[in-house]
Amino acid sequence: MKCQQCCASKSPLARRLQLKKQKEAEEAEAKARPKQIVVTPQSLLYNYDDVSAMAEYILRTCRIRPKFGVVCSTVLSSMVNMIENPVDIPFRDIPQFPVSPVDGHDNKLVVGTLMGATVIAMQGRIHAYEGFELASCTVPVHVMKLCGVKYVFFTSAAGAVNPGYAVGDIMLIKDHINLFGMMGSSPLIGRHDSRFGGPCVSMVNAYDNYLLERGMEIGKSLGYQECLRTGVFACLGSPSYETEAEQKILSLLGVDAVGMSLVHEVIVAHHCGLRVFSFVLITVSGFGEDEDPAVVNPESFLRQQQYACNELIARLIYDIQNDL
Ligand SMILES: O=P(O)(O)O[C@H]1O[C@H](CO)[C@@H](O)[C@H]1O
Ligand SMILES: Nc1nc2[nH]cnc2c(=O)[nH]1
Incomplete structure (x- = not known):
């Protein structure tokens, strides 16, 4: 306005020059201003209040305060049948809780008691390969x-990388290789909320040594020593299984078993101070498929190993609950 007034008395050429100068000055000022960086708000997708609202809804619905959390693999969802006095809470009923669009995923929480302890189990989990951000895959951990x-106990189906493994083996996880993190993707990226943990987190003892040892002892005492392993796990972001070349790379990296979930959930759980026990059930053999017992009698063999996994979870919960 001011400019129009002062320019009104000038010639058309002088006015154009004046406007050009003004535009140049504005552009120079914009260039000098610090660039506004829009952060990738992984850690901010669900703020503390959002997570509190989800937790409050669950606690109001089930009227139980769970001490143990279990994330059930797609192949281990029968675990929830062990829960007594179960209260089912569909994911879609919980405000803002992510829901898997994949057919066959159960998409519910089951809250109740197991071996006298209060538990909350996720029947079906949220996978990155379904198109979700890692923050959505892991928000259930903050809710727990x-x-x-x-x-918290994490379970998953996995493919064998270690040539000594066979279908049906149960690998207790002692460590992981965070391939997502190495590529710059983590649910912890973004501003942190100190009520969940600090800006960085040491991953020493993320797979709680005590629980790992107890899990191994219990597995042996139940008679599963032949199929029990401890090893290193890695998670890939794609729903395609590994090529032979990828299997070789993973093997060179020291990976024993590979899946499509779990690692980012463990990071968030350890970051917010939960004690973690994790294992995978080997459902795909990397090598020597012909010799797999699962190929000979797939259904009943898998059922038998699912039973073993359920027993392991139940016994470990019992022992922790009773300080054994
Ligand atoms: O992560 P869970 O639920 O064990 O599922 C595993 O099994 C599926 C592949 O068979 C993948 O979704 C993989 O991640
Ligand atoms: N990446 C991967 N995920 C799995 N989930 C179950 N089996 C496999 C497998 O062989 N590879």
């Missing part, structure tokens, strides 16, 4: 934390 969970 705010529900009062102290111990």
Whole structure:
């Protein structure tokens, strides 16, 4: 306005020059301003209040404060049948809780008691390969934390990389290789909320040594020593299984078993102070497929190994609950 007034008395050429100068000055000022960086808000997708609202909804619905959390693999969803006095809470009923669009995923929480302990189990999990951000895959872990969970058990189906492994083996995870993180993707990226943990987290003892040892002892005492392993796990982001070349690379990296979930969930759980116990059931053999017992009698063999996994979870919960 001011400019139009002062320019009104000038010639058309002088006015154009004046406007050009003004535009140049504005452009120079914009260039000098610090660039506005839009952060990738992984850690901010669900803020503390959002997570609190989810936890409150669950606690109000089930009227139980769970001490143990279990994330059930797609192949281990029968685990929830062990839960007594179960209260089912569909994911879609929980405000803002992610829901898997994949057919056959159960998409519900089951809350109740197991071996006298209060538990909350996820029947079906959220996978990155379904198109979700890692923050969406892991928000259930923060929800468990705010529900009062102290111990969390993660389970998954996995492919064997270690040539000594066979279908049906149960690998207790002692460590992981965070391939997502190495590529710059993590649910912890973005501003942190100190109520969940600090900006960085040491991953020493992420797979709680005590729980790992107890899990191994229990597995042996139940008679599963032949199929029990401890090893290193890696998670890939693609729903395609590994090529032979990828198997070789993973093997060179020291990976024993590979899946499509779990690693980012463990990172978030350890970051917010939960004690973690994890294992995978080998469902795909990397080598020597012809010799797999699963190929000979797939259905009943898998059922037998699912039973073994359920027993392991139940016994470990019992022992922790009773300080054994
Ligand atoms: O992560 P869970 O639920 O064990 O599922 C595993 O099994 C599926 C592949 O068979 C993949 O979804 C993989 O991640
Ligand atoms: N990446 C991967 N995920 C799995 N989930 C179950 N089996 C496999 C497998 O062989 N590879």
